[in-house]
Amino acid sequence: MLRANPVTNALAIEARNSRELAEHRAQWQYLHNLHPELGVQALRNTIPSIYAWLYRNDKAWLMAKEQTFVKPAKVEKHPIDWEARDSRLLSMIRTAYEAITGLQRGPVTTTELYARVPMLSSCLENRNRYPASRAFLSTVLRRSKSKVLHDHVQCGKASGFR
Template sequence: MLRAHPDTNALAIAATNSRELAEHRAQWQDLHNLHPELGVQALRNTIPSIYAWLYRNDKIWLMANEQTFVKPAKVEKYLIDWEARDSRLLSMIRTACEAITELQRGPVTKAELNARIPMLSSCLENRDRYAMSRAYLSTVLHLKTCGSLRQRGNAVWPAS
């Protein structure tokens, strides 16, 4: 019967759409009233089908309604104390160098330091950080022959 009368069919479809629209809006608002502390994303994760329906069928109302929601708090980034990290790494490097020279009375190499301090290479990837550790490594690994030290390749060891 509705197909025979296009005007009546259009009215029936419009009535169904407005009823569904009112139901979904009411469900979304009820959910928001139950959990006023939650933001849009948290509510959307609670009942995603309501949000999806409103997004597809009533996006303008949904976006206007989102303005009333609480914005989630911004998380402060923790400041990193690079000097403290540098001094810890420096003490680890010094300890490793002393252990290497005591055990073998031979050269200290980058490979041995990396074996004793696995995080060393990843720490030194950032060239803007760990200035004291870099300076100490440059003196240990790249000393020219002087006084009581001898050098071979990138290794330095005390003269016997």
């Protein structure tokens, strides 16, 4: 019957839309009144479907309501002690280096160090962090390369090649 009469159909759709709008607004306001201490994000996380529906279908009203919310208190973030992290990473690298050199005679490679200290690659992504660990790594890896060259030269001298 509704589809036969386009005017009646349009009125029915509009009535359904306004009813849904009123229901979702009422649910959001009820939730806000139930938890006035929560900020928008915390309330949104409680029932995300209501927020999503209002955001898609009644964004202007939702944004106006968000202005009435209490802003949550700023959480004090503890500063990161980069020196302590560098010290711990350096200790892990040294332990790995000593374990590798104890097992083999050849040079220590970055691959072996990464295998023993899995977090090493992610720690070294930021070039401004972990200066002591970086210095130790460059010294150790340079020493390993020069040791290999030195061993080859010594082998060459012993066999009479130059």
